[in-house]
Amino acid sequence: MSGWSTKDIPDQSGRTFVVTGANSGLGAETARALVDAGARVILACRNTVKADAVARELGERAEVAALDLADLASVRSFADGLPGVDVLINNAGVMAVPLGRTADGFEMQMGTNHLGHFALTALVLPKVADRVVTLSSGMHQLGRIDLDDLGWERRRYRAWQAYGDSKMANLIFGQVLAERLTAAGDSRKSLIAHPGYAATGLQGHTESIMDKVMVVGNLFAQSAADGALPTLFAATAPDAVNGTFYGPTKLFGMRGAPGESGFSGRARDERIRTGLWTASENLTGTSITL
Template identity: 45%
Template structure:
């Protein structure tokens, strides 16, 4: 499959990268590629035992730190310790994500779990690390979107999806929210004259461990859907390329969005992806930002 690949990642020596959800799937591929090119990589993971096992398979300078994005206390503790040990962070990849099927669940802070993990946690983490990122020569933030953001709609009267809850819809809303965040972050960084650039990526339909886990409680139907997914999706190594390009390619500018070029952006070589109209709407970005500051207690820009 022709197109951009990891051989085109520039030398990363002297750079420190933080990758959330880096013990498996897209995050592990991303962390491994960055470390292979010389970066010091922080694996920010919920399960430090799984993170340590992943780290043993990475040839390079890596460390494992505990981070649960669904807990604002965990986000704050992680950020405080990280900044103390690493006064300069060059790259933050907000890769970690949560996808569930089944009943509505809440985070420790009482937020709908998809929104808490996929958007509120990354928003808070980015804000708490912003000064540390700004200290780097060419800092960058990458937020992981999804093609599901294109069909989702935000309901500001019911952000926690208390009414008419459906897990796939809640997931799509959370991915729309983090996409709106990434674009609004770019607007605010530019207005502030910050050296940080905010980019986005989505992996199309990629074989990771999230979807099988989400279906495993659905019995024979779930197993059948998971097996069909193996045919319809692309390998995780290909799915990670959009976020690696967003994270490392020289000349990338704030607000650029990368994804697969193939059938409806589901698979294939990396290209620039298309935002949904709602994700690109500045009024939506401004409104979501204000609400998220209130929910997380983290204010910046």
């Protein structure tokens, strides 16, 4: 896959993709590349006004559906109305925001980035024909998931730690789902991707000194279009391997063409993996049965 780019995406005519958070940044660039390859793309977004503008630009094979991952009622409504699709791309997310709560009382980052996508995947997986791709981040390396306080109700809140926890949860979820699919003899795939250091549109909203740091850092970041390449590879390449974590392959995984990415050994902690899955089922009231 050396030098893999959007030119290497196979013809996607007749295939349908769901991309969460496709109204800007990585999601919009992912949707754009898929439409260019012939796919039909459902832009599943909270901000439907911005999503409508993207869909108009992309043309008749792009459509918008309302989805707020911070509200399980919205997730269920979206899932109920979704037709059969080929690929679900769990792309949407928030990064290092001040302490807040979802409609269901979850800490905003774990609730949006992981629990919302967990519930969405559980509800729509029977309608997914080919694969699920879940976005993590190199910042998963910060992850120290506290199973006794997933909601940051007893600890002093630390925004970047909470973000790292949510991205570790995304990685673990994608890996465990892959293992469960294989164990069930299911030919579908679960893959995980990260964009490296890309100008995604998430930067600058942390309400901390890091906003200014990241704005300067964006001068050296790769574009959102390049950051979307690992997602696109995971979502379309016939030889993408179930359970694999894909990301940029140059500059310590920060930029470059997509390839297999290393990850923190904490993602292999069986206590955390099992506990996170069980907690996710209990908190969202959903389960994945294969």
